[in-house]
Amino acid sequence: MSDTLLVMKYGGTNMQDARAIRHSATLAARSIQEGIRVVVVVSAMAGVTNQLLQIADAAQAGDIARANDEIAAMRTRHFTAAQELGAAPDSDTVRELREMHETLRQAVYGVYLLRELTPRSRDLIVAFGERLSAPLMKLALEQLGQRAHHLTGGEAGIVTDTHFGNARPLPGTYGRIKDRLSGLLGAGVTPVVSGFMGETEKGAITTLGRGGTDFSATIIGKALSATEVWGWKDVDGVMSADPRVVKDARNIDVLSYGEVMELAYFGAKVLHPLAVTPLQDSGIPLRLKNSSDPDFAGTLVQAEPRDEAGHPVKAVTAIRNVSIINVSGAGVLGIPEVIASVFDAIARENVTLLMVSQSSSMSNVSLAVQTVDAERTLNALRAGVSLELQVEQQDNVAVLAIVGSGMRGQKGVSARLFTALAAQDVNILMISQGSSELNISVAVEAAHVDDATRSVHAAFSLGTAVSAG
Numbered sequence: 001m002s003d004t005l006l007v008m009k010y011g012g013t014n015m016q017d018a019r020a021i022r023h024s025a026t027l028a029a030r031s032i033q034e035g036i037r038v039v040v041v042v043s044a045m046a047g048v049t050n051q052l053l054q055i056a057d058a059a060q061a062g063d064i065a066r067a068n069d070e071i072a073a074m075r076t077r078h079f080t081a082a083q084e085l086g087a088a089p090d091s092d093t094v095r096e097l098r099e100m101h102e103t104l105r106q107a108v109y110g111v112y113l114l115r116e117l118t119p120r121s122r123d124l125i126v127a128f129g130e131r132l133s134a135p136l137m138k139l140a141l142e143q144l145g146q147r148a149h150h151l152t153g154g155e156a157g158i159v160t161d162t163h164f165g166n167a168r169p170l171p172g173t174y175g176r177i178k179d180r181l182s183g184l185l186g187a188g189v190t191p192v193v194s195g196f197m198g199e200t201e202k203g204a205i206t207t208l209g210r211g212g213t214d215f216s217a218t219i220i221g222k223a224l225s226a227t228e229v230w231g232w233k234d235v236d237g238v239m240s241a242d243p244r245v246v247k248d249a250r251n252i253d254v255l256s257y258g259e260v261m262e263l264a265y266f267g268a269k270v271l272h273p274l275a276v277t278p279l280q281d282s283g284i285p286l287r288l289k290n291s292s293d294p295d296f297a298g299t300l301v302q303a304e305p306r307d308e309a310g311h312p313v314k315a316v317t318a319i320r321n322v323s324i325i326n327v328s329g330a331g332v333l334g335i336p337e338v339i340a341s342v343f344d345a346i347a348r349e350n351v352t353l354l355m356v357s358q359s360s361s362m363s364n365v366s367l368a369v370q371t372v373d374a375e376r377t378l379n380a381l382r383a384g385v386s387l388e389l390q391v392e393q394q395d396n397v398a399v400l401a402i403v404g405s406g407m408r409g410q411k412g413v414s415a416r417l418f419t420a421l422a423a424q425d426v427n428i429l430m431i432s433q434g435s436s437e438l439n440i441s442v443a444v445e446a447a448h449v450d451d452a453t454r455s456v457h458a459a460f461s462l463g464t465a466v467s468a469g
């Protein structure tokens, strides 16, 4: 057996049905057969997390019939996958799936009886997606002749704080994961861990935020001092733009942890924004690879940026469904206590501010937030700020960002960005540049964001068409 240890993460697309799961298992088995130790981390089957959220909402609203119909449909999907993967009706896999669905049904019924959906019960319900897909992956690995054992995030040692819906690992988690998984690995058994979830010190199930299976994989990677963490995707890796929007988007060979964090934060759906944080101290590389083209190197994410001459910008991304909250009050906003109370009120609501800008006359502050957070932000400002301020909301906004370490100290980058936007007749609502100079972001009307993305992508020569020449 070699010293190499890989953590392999499979997202919803790579777990969506029996065929995808079998293929994912084949990719892991290939490495195991080479003597590499592998920890597999799985997401829910594509669409299941959203379905579970809808089930929870329906139960809270009193529509138990709809919740039960959805649970039945989900159950059929898991049983069909198990059957297609070769599980007999009396097998352990089928029994486990049946028990889990029964517990899920009871939890949902509890929400219905109480008509109350706390963040804690929502996490319990939503984590079933990952709990249900782990036995399927274990089965697929066994069918390929591998020994495997599935564990929930908590069983694998992931302990978190109590921020249900957006939990963070506690420092003790790393030692605990090592204790829980080393024995299995030493015995030649591949652990299959349910991603996205952990548990509090008291054993309540938590989730790590949407897209959190990437985060689970890197937490485990750090704990085990993995050689690399691999995120299997349905794209070649991190691309210069969302390939669904920009047809000639190109794969990026190397990115730094900082660059990939900015990209994820500014909407590149390819990775959880905090996923690389556990890797930063140790410098463990993260590789994003295409499951349809496993021999392609994909994108390597590492500590050091690799600047490409003549390419200060590496990618353009967008966050959709954004609202701008304009806070105004001539003369009032210049008072430091008033500004402090604005940010205090927002912090108490735990709202993520995507962009902030203050006019130099200090009579206006603009805040960009996700539209789902807008009402909470408005209410918090109205309740939490004592002085007379006007607060208004502008919807249908998107934030577009360009990212790349090469723009540090480089002149003319914003000029090129603004020229590309002007060429598309796009009006800029807000502008911000991070002090790290890894990104420049602008808020624009949502209707223009796709055209703006394509125009900016072309202006920085990011596409295949240009780079090939």
Ligand SMILES: Nc1ncnc2c1ncn2[C@@H]1O[C@H](COP(=O)(O)OP(=O)(O)O)[C@@H](O)[C@H]1O
Pocket (backbone or CB within 6 Å): 010, 011, 012, 013, 014, 043, 211, 232, 233, 234, 235, 237, 238, 239, 240, 241, 242, 243, 244, 267, 268, 269, 270, 271, 315, 317
């Ligand atoms: N800059 C980008 N690079 C790569 N993929 C991107 C980018 N922006 C958005 N995406 C989208 O992210 C998707 C992959 O992420 P995700 O849906 O989380 O996969 P999974 O859930 O299967 O892991 C791709 O299908 C792609 O459409």
Ligand SMILES: N[C@@H](CC(=O)OP(=O)(O)O)C(=O)O
Pocket (backbone or CB within 6 Å): 010, 011, 012, 013, 043, 044, 046, 049, 050, 129, 195, 196, 209, 210, 211, 212, 213, 214
């Ligand atoms: N299933 C969770 C966690 C996750 O990471 O999923 P995916 O790997 O499919 O993005 C979600 O949808 O948020």
